[in-house]
Amino acid sequence: MKMLSALLRGITDFSVISRGLYYFTHIPRAFPEFGHRLFSFATKGNKDAVTCDMVNEESFLALSSNLVSLYNLTGSEDLWKELHDASIKEGIYGLGVVLISKKTTCRLCGKQLTAKTSRVVNVMVYHENRGSFMGCRIPKVCSNRSCKLIQHYGYYTIGESKFYDEDWQENDYLLSSGKTAFDIKLLRKFEVEILLGKLSFKEKADIYNEMYGYDALITKAEDDREEDCKKEKGRSVR
Numbered sequence: 001m002k003m004l005s006a007l008l009r010g011i012t013d014f015s016v017i018s019r020g021l022y023y024f025t026h027i028p029r030a031f032p033e034f035g036h037r038l039f040s041f042a043t044k045g046n047k048d049a050v051t052c053d054m055v056n057e058e059s060f061l062a063l064s065s066n067l068v069s070l071y072n073l074t075g076s077e078d079l080w081k082e083l084h085d086a087s088i089k090e091g092i093y094g095l096g097v098v099l100i101s102k103k104t105t106c107r108l109c110g111k112q113l114t115a116k117t118s119r120v121v122n123v124m125v126y127h128e129n130r131g132s133f134m135g136c137r138i139p140k141v142c143s144n145r146s147c148k149l150i151q152h153y154g155y156y157t158i159g160e161s162k163f164y165d166e167d168w169q170e171n172d173y174l175l176s177s178g179k180t181a182f183d184i185k186l187l188r189k190f191e192v193e194i195l196l197g198k199l200s201f202k203e204k205a206d207i208y209n210e211m212y213g214y215d216a217l218i219t220k221a222e223d224d225r226e227e228d229c230k231k232e233k234g235r236s237v238r
């Protein structure tokens with residue numbers, strides 16, 4: 001078999017690889033003429049995408065198979081669970097998601113914002129597909145010492161006052177409190193179902209809790225870490 005490096009050298013357009021890997025992870029290998037179809041989809045019939053003497057259907061199949069095992073594209077959800085569960089076991093930070101603002105400069109004084117990694121806080125997350133899990137958030141502080149602004153994910157605080165970012169809806173999550181985050185897609189679904197289905201928010205919350213349950217173990221790591229998390233224990237969407 002050709003070395004991977006030799007196969008990669010024969011590819012002049014790397015979009016061929018992402019298309020090939022997409023096909024490889026979505027279509028069962030047992031499908032008729034798998035290698036031929038994989039190669040056609042990946043190259044879109046564009047002969048210039050590969051130097052044909054080095055990359056053919058057979059070698060491209062070998063390349064895709066190796067890259068899939070290298071990047072483990074098929075098991076990303078399993079990996080997510082593994083990472084999350086390991087972080088809960090470790091008992092320090094929930095790594096289901098790490099929420100940090102993308103903003104780089106202070107809206108008040110224009111100075112640089114820096115991530116305050118000594119102030120990581122765990123948050124309970126409610127998600128459309130993954131149910132309840134533990135994530136964490138990292139605030140950013142202004143490098144101007146006389147400036148009181150702290151930029152959080154989706155909102156900022158100045159002293160005791162809290163303001164939502166004007167673009168919070170573009171985020172994947174809404175931090176409704178310092179310790180609770182909602183998947184924005186879940187909120188949109190709730191909104192539509194409450195409006196069209198004429199359900200109360202309480203009924204929707206009961207449906208969610210019935211579907212996903214509530215894993216009290218998830219909060220244990222947080223309870224061990226911070227005293228005031230007692231409020232969160234046993235709390236469901238209400």
Ligand SMILES: [Zn+2]
Pocket residue numbers: 106107108109110111142143144147148149
């Ligand atoms: Zn500032």
